[in-house]
Amino acid sequence: MFSFILLPALFLVATSVIAGIVMLVVIFVLLNKDKKVLAQRWTGKMLQAEKIYENAKKELKLTGNEDKHLLAVGILHMINGILPALGIIMFLSLQAKELQAMVKTGSVEFNPNNIVILAAVAFLIFSFFEIISAINLIKASYWAKTAIVVFSVFILPSFPLGTIIGIxxxxxxLFRRTVN
Structure with missing residues (x-):
């Protein structure tokens, strides 16, 4: 019983530590390396990403480092959407019997566990929308900036990483000039 509770907790702690390290590396690489050096190191998909990057730069008419900041925001929100989604999927896989019983009966009885499962599904949908919005921010979709602003406000109470990413x-x- 103890290992059943300890295993998900250790998984969440490990993914949080790995996410922190990945975020620091991504920010360092994005803000300190030239995109052409990265394109020379990576081939195939990186060259395709380079074309998307150039198209987004032309569409948004970016100058200076604004494009790097937008890319960093997109990647940070992708990470912030993927990590909770992994934890929620793990939680839902542990609650699979409850989910099967809910689906078979067709009705949700008042059970605190069922409410937690429904909340987890709602947060999973929220995470998927955040991932989609982050990808579209990197691709310079017209609606993604507004969606990421909304997600940033929602993650502000998630101290400390959510607050840092949100701010x-x-x-x-909102406060930097991102479009001419």
Whole structure:
């Protein structure tokens, strides 16, 4: 019983530590390396990403480092959407019997566990929409900036990483000049 509870907790701690390290590396690479050096190192998909990057730069008419900040915001929100989604999927897989019983009966009885499962599904949908919005922010979709601003406001109470990502995203998207 103890290992059944300890295993998900260790998984969440490990993914949080890995996410922090990945975010630091991504920010360092994005803000300190030239995109052409990265394109020379990676082939195939990186060259395709380079074309998307150039098209987004032309569409948004970006100058200076604004494009790097938008890319960083997109990647940070992708990570912020993927990590909770992994945890929620793991939680839902542990609750599979409850989910099967809910689907078979067709009715949700008042059970606190069922309410938690429904909340987990709602948060999973929220995470998927955040991932989709982050990908579209990188691709320079017209609606993605507004969606990421909304997600940034929602993740502000998630101290400390959510607060940091939310403040940085709001600063980049609202208070910096991102479009000429």
């Amino acid at each position: 940085y995203s709001l600063w980049v998207l």
